[in-house]
Amino acid sequence: MAGQPPPPIESRHRERPPIMGAPPLGSSVGLAEQHALTGLLDLVKEIPYTPSREALLIDAQHPDEAPAEEFRTLRTRLNHMQSRQAIHTAVITSPSPAEGKSFAAMNLAIAEAQLAGNNVLLCDFDFRRPILHNMLQTDRSPGITDYLLGKVQLHEAMRRVAGTNLYVMPAGEAVINPLELLNLKEVKQMIDRLPSLFNWIILDSPPLLFAADANLLATLCHGTILVVRIGATTIDSITRAMQSLCQNNVLGIIVNGARRGELYSKYTYYHSYYASSKGSKKEEADDEDEE
Numbered sequence: 001m002a003g004q005p006p007p008p009i010e011s012r013h014r015e016r017p018p019i020m021g022a023p024p025l026g027s028s029v030g031l032a033e034q035h036a037l038t039g040l041l042d043l044v045k046e047i048p049y050t051p052s053r054e055a056l057l058i059d060a061q062h063p064d065e066a067p068a069e070e071f072r073t074l075r076t077r078l079n080h081m082q083s084r085q086a087i088h089t090a091v092i093t094s095p096s097p098a099e100g101k102s103f104a105a106m107n108l109a110i111a112e113a114q115l116a117g118n119n120v121l122l123c124d125f126d127f128r129r130p131i132l133h134n135m136l137q138t139d140r141s142p143g144i145t146d147y148l149l150g151k152v153q154l155h156e157a158m159r160r161v162a163g164t165n166l167y168v169m170p171a172g173e174a175v176i177n178p179l180e181l182l183n184l185k186e187v188k189q190m191i192d193r194l195p196s197l198f199n200w201i202i203l204d205s206p207p208l209l210f211a212a213d214a215n216l217l218a219t220l221c222h223g224t225i226l227v228v229r230i231g232a233t234t235i236d237s238i239t240r241a242m243q244s245l246c247q248n249n250v251l252g253i254i255v256n257g258a259r260r261g262e263l264y265s266k267y268t269y270y271h272s273y274y275a276s277s278k279g280s281k282k283e284e285a286d287d288e289d290e291e
Helices: 031-043 066-084 101-113 144-148 178-182 185-196 213-220 235-244 260-290
Strands: 045-047 089-093 120-124 159-161 166-169 200-204 223-229 250-256
Touching: 066 101, 066 250, 089 101, 089 185, 089 213, 101 120, 101 166, 101 200, 101 223, 101 250, 144 185, 178 213, 185 200, 185 213, 223 235
Parallel strands: 045 159, 089 200, 089 223, 120 166, 120 200, 223 250
Antiparallel strands: 159 166
16 A cells, blocks of 8 residues: 555553553452443444445344354354353464455354343454454554554444444554564453453454464464365365464364355255244234134
8 A cells, every 4th residue: 555654663662541440451350340341341432333245244134044043153162162161262363365264253253242241352453454344344543553552542442333242443553563563461461351341352363374473362362263265275274274373272163165055055944944834823823813
C-alpha cells in the first residue's frame, strides 16, 4: 500500500495509560478484582452486526444449514474439553495462507457466543495481514497494537457485537515488526488475565510456516487449533506445521474446503425428515381443529 510507513514499536519507551476498572497488568486477579474487571466490559463500544457478504459467516436465523451445524459440533467438542481441563485461550492457525483460518476463527467465535452467558473474545493477532475487521465491517484501529503501544486503554481496543456475547479486538494500527511486539511482556499479561472476563478467547494468528508469530502465541495459550484445506494443504505442510508446534497443546484440526455436496449430503435426510415431521404434526393439528 502507498503512503506513510507504519510507526516503529515504542511501547518499551512509553508509559502505559491506566486501565479503567481493572488492576495493573501482571497482578493476580482475586474476587474483588474480578468484579472490577467485569465492570470493564460495560465500557466497551457496541457495533452493529453487519458482516460483509464475502465473509461467509454462519447465520443464526438458519441454524439447520450444514456449516452452522459443523461449527456447533466443533463448539460442543471444545466445551467438553474445557469441562475436563482449564482451557480458555486458543490459537487458530494454519500451515499456509488461504486455508481458511480466519473464516474458522470467526465462525467458531460466533457459535460459542450463541450460548447464553458465554462471553467470547475474538482477537486478530495477525498483525501482518489482518482481516477480521473487514469481515465485520468495523474499524481496524484502535485495536490490539494500539493497546500494546500504550495509546489506548483495554476497553477502547475492544468492540461488542450488539445483542450478542461476542467481543472483538481488531489488530490495530500497522507495525514494522509484529514479532517484536508479540515478545513484549504485556502480551502474555493481557492473555493471562482475559479469562477472568471471557469464557473463550480465540486468537487468529498468521500461518505457521510463514511467520514465527503463531508459534510464539501458541506458547502463551492453552491450546492450538490447526486449519487445513482440502486440495490445497499438503501432508508435508501439515507434518512441518505440527512439528513446529513442538509440545504445545494441539486441540485438533479443522478440515476446510469440503465440496458443498459432501458437506450437505449427511444432513439432507435428517433435516428433510425433521421438516416433514413438523409438517405432518401441523397437518394433524389442523385436522383436529376442523373436527
